[in-house]
Every structure is written in C-alpha cells, then in structure tokens.
Amino acid sequence: MTLALYRATTLAQADEWLNLHDDEMRRRAVQAAGDKDVGVLVSLTRAYLTQQSRSGVLTSGRTVEAYSLGVRQFVEYAAGRALNLLRPGRHDAARYVQAMLAAGRQPAGVQLKVAAAGCLYRALRWAGATEADPFRDVKVPRDPTSGLDKRPPYSEDDLIDVLEHADPHERFLLFLIAHAGLRISEALALTWADLDEQTRRIHVRSGKGRKARRVAMSARLARASRQFRLLAGPGGPEHARYRPKSRAPEFVFRYATQQAARYHLQRLFARAGVEFRGFHPGRKYAGTRLLQQVKDFGRVAAHLGHASVDTTRSGYARLAADDLKDELAGW
Template sequence: MSLVRSDAPLALAQLSDPALRVRAVEAASTYDAEGLVQLTLAYLLAASRKGARGSPKTRAAYALAVRDFVAWARENGVSLLRPGRRDGGRYVAHLQLRPSRGRGRSGSLAAATVAQYVAGVRALYRALRWAGATEAQPFEEAHVPPDPTPGIVKNPPYGEEIDAVLGHCDPRLAALLLLCAHGGLRVGEALGVRAEDFQGGLLTVRGKGGKVRRVPLSRRARAALAGLSPAGPDGALFEWTYAQAAYRLRRAFREAGCGHAWRGFHAARKHSGTRLYRATQDFTRVSLFLGHSSVDTTRRYVAVEEGDVAAEVEGF
C-alpha cells in the first residue's frame, strides 16, 4: 500500500500519531518516493506555524531532492530508517561527482545545487522523526562544501535592463515587474497581490511563514497598480502561475534586446535591495523592506560596489 497516493498532505498531517507512524514506516521500508514526498510536505505544512512551510518553489525543490535520494538509497542498499553513520556523507560525495548535464562550468553539480538537495533530504529526515518512524540523522555531520562564488556574483541584480524591458510589457506585466524591482517583492508575493492590498500608497504583503508587512511603493509602481482592474473574482490582480509569468517576462526581455540578461524574478528583487542600500547605506532598513528575518540574508541580496569605502579610507 502506498503512503498517500490519494491523500493530500493536509489529510496526512491530521492522522493520529500511530497511523502516521505506520504510514511513514511503510513508505520508508518500501522506498515509496512519492509517499515520502507527501510525508515531507505534510511535515512542512504542520510546521508552518513556525514559518517552516517554505515557498512553492522550495517545496518543489525538496520534492525533487527526496525522489533523488530515495532512488539513490534503493540502488545502493541504504536503509532509509536505519542508515549507516557514513551514508549521509556518501550521498553528498555522490552529488558532488554527478555530471551537471552541461549546465555547470566544471561539468559537475554546482555547490549551491548540492546544498539544495541536501536541504531537501534533511527535511525528509525531520519529517520521519516527526512521524515517529526513526531517530536517524544521517546528515547531521555530513559536510556540504560552501559555494565559493557568492550568489550576488552568480546572479547579480538587474540594472538598466528594468527600464528597457518595461517598454515591452503590457500594463499588467509591467506592474508585476515593478512590484519585484521597485517593491522588492518575491514573485510569489507579487502574484498574490489583490486590489484591496493597495491603499494609501502602501502595499500589504503576505510573505513567508504568514508574515505580513507594509511596503511603500515607488511613484511608477503606484501608478501601475492604480491602472489595473482585478483579473479574477477574488480581487487578484494576476491570474498567472509562476511559469506563465516567467514566460511573459522572458519574452519581453528578448523583445527589448536583453534576452540573455533574463535571470529570473529574484534578480529584480535584488535590484530593489541594491538600490535601496545605496540610498540608505543601512542593511537593517533594507532587511525590513524585503521582509527578511535576518540581516545576514539581506547582505546576499545587495551588490556592493568595489571601492565603496574609498572615500572613507582616503584620510587614514
């Protein structure tokens, strides 16, 4: 019997402790990858009160990692419930040696990709412990080498591309881009904006973990939102999925002659954080604006120019 071939993660999270343990043990014993994905999602749903649920993109990445690890464990005779103390490190080594299918410069998976896979499998083992199926923590001491290239270098913020691309966007697409590039919203937050959220020049944003913040918008962003009518009966300004929105913006980038510059929505959010930091020189204010729980996270969103402190050290 599969773990939850027909059950939603919500239903799984509402099972009694004994029933949940039986389901989890069965899925792990039979290497039921889809069942273990659902168990992981159920755990994230149950932990959402602590902000652990994650974005749809994070949940999709965790699901991919769980499927990959379960397949590897089965092929290598690794017990999911009683893994060996070195199995976590063995899986990390496997990821580091895996070909990237031409996407990585070195021909192997990037360090950030390895870290993402390991994060997903760690979530799986948190879910198994939550379900009472095992106390194993095979990745507790597994070393994941840090990426030597900072994320802000690998995926820098957009610059002049924003203004160039806006001229090739219809009003609704332009509003979405401005919410990310001027308002600093995550794309999921932007796609969830409703007409009633915009009042008095401030936008109410529902972020990760159910956190709510009020974001001031630029003159152009305010004008873009004011000109939009709801796209759906619930007052939503956008009815696009992430893939539909990305397709439209990628096409606008190509039409503007910036096709190779498309680096996703996060580069627009970094554009906002970088511009605000240059205006304020204050990471704390930028962190509050972007909705980060830690200033350390914000530092990864800001491109600080080389020679930024040249004037300050001149008189040393």
C-alpha cells in the same frame, strides 16, 4: 481560494497517515523504506511537514514541493546503491553529499537536498520506523562566491529595454519587483485594497514566513499603479480583459501561478532582446540601487523583507569598492 484549497489538500493527505493506528503507521513506513517506495515516502514526509513542522499546515507550497523533490531524489539515490534506509551506514549521508558535489551541484542546492533528506528521517522517526538520524552532523561546504556574483541584478539598461516592450500588466509587475523589491509570490498575492497610491504604500500581507510589512512605492511605481488601476481595476475599461480568470476578482494580477508569470515575462524579455534570468535579479536591482542611495543595509533589508541583514549583504546588495573615496579624500 487557491491557498485554501492547498491547505485542505495537505490536511487530507496528512489524515491518511493520522487516521492509522500507531502500529499500522509504523508498518507502512517500514515497508515503504524497505521497498524504497518513493510515492509513500514522499506522502509520509508531506504529512510530517503538515503536522509536526514549525509552520504546520501553513508551510508554503514551494517548501513542500522542494522537500518532496529532495526526498524523491534521495530515495532514488539510495535505491541505486542498495542502501538500507532504516539502518544507514555511518558514511552513507556524507557520501550522498559528496556525490552531489562531484556531479556539479552548487553547495546551496546540496544544502536544500540535505534538508529534504533530513526531513524524511524526521518523518520516519515520527512514524516509529527508525531511530536513525544520519544527516544530523553532515557538513556541506560553503560557497565562497556571493549570490550577487553568481546571479547578478538586471542592469538599468536591461530594465529600460524590457519596459519599452511591456504592456501595462507586465510593466506594473516589473516595477513591483524591481522598485518595491517584492518576491514574485508577494506580487501575485496582491489585491487592489493592498495598493495605496496616495500614500505610496503597499501592504504585503503574507511575505516569507507569513510576515506582513508595508513597502514604499517609488514615484514611477505609484504612477504605474494608478494607471493600471484606472485601466484594469474594478470599473476600468479593460477590467474584463485583465480580470483574473481562475481567481477572485479582488486580485490585481491574472497570473494565478508563478509558472504563468514566468512564461509571460520570458516572452516579454525575448521581445526586448534581454536574457530572462528569473525574478530575483529584479529584487537584487532594487536592493543594490537602494543601498547606493541610503548606505544602510538595515533599511534595505526591511524594504526587501529580509529577516537578517546578512541575507541582504551576502546576496542582494553591496556597496561599491570605492564607496568611501569621497569621505577619505581629505585625510
């Protein structure tokens, strides 16, 4: 229901631009760029994403919000320096990148802001307001520090301590992240029909890039799933307590948003005396532990739902430095 509402809303916002005559669309875009009107330029970018991007109206809400924030920040930067958005200077885009790096932003975050600003210019070209493409050749330095070093996985002791303080709802969510390696968005989208405790399989219907996959459950996750279903599933004694209030009843979790899940898990981690560092360190725990067992980046990537093994290798799992010591012992 929430996703359908979101799509309807984005379509309605895009129609505000699509219903304009081409000359009027161009006029409004030119005026907004000249006035550095953040609201109108964000609206134009969102309309472009809905109509012209590869995913169209299926573009994830998180991507749209991230790009909207990036456009807002770039326009505010341009306004503060009196930059001409429609006729940018040859060095304006590179200076924006260097300004962000000098302010302490990490390269990965800068890359996202550059992508958002580039999307703004694609939207302006779509509206006929300019032919400029200042971010086309901009280079952002690579961060030599791996994702595992910058944001390491939770430790085994961390998760044990947290699980001791978790209720069945929280425990099941933690196992989905730290054993099944699900993204928080994938976990919150699960319905009871997606869980098969008998075969120990989870059906992720819409992963990143709208890709579906089957994910194996660990024995402890399957047990937690059965216990939570008996307690809070349809017909369970605690169903009324755990039933989603603002969602369809077939959903497993009462959290409708990632913000709500974050709020409750932060409180859980605080009770356990463990620092909450987000959901991804749980996925990294799953990736790291599984790699130690199977020694196969491809299988770990499939478990985590990564399109590229390089993503798994660079930010989610690594083999120990002495991993080959047993194999080399007889040399």
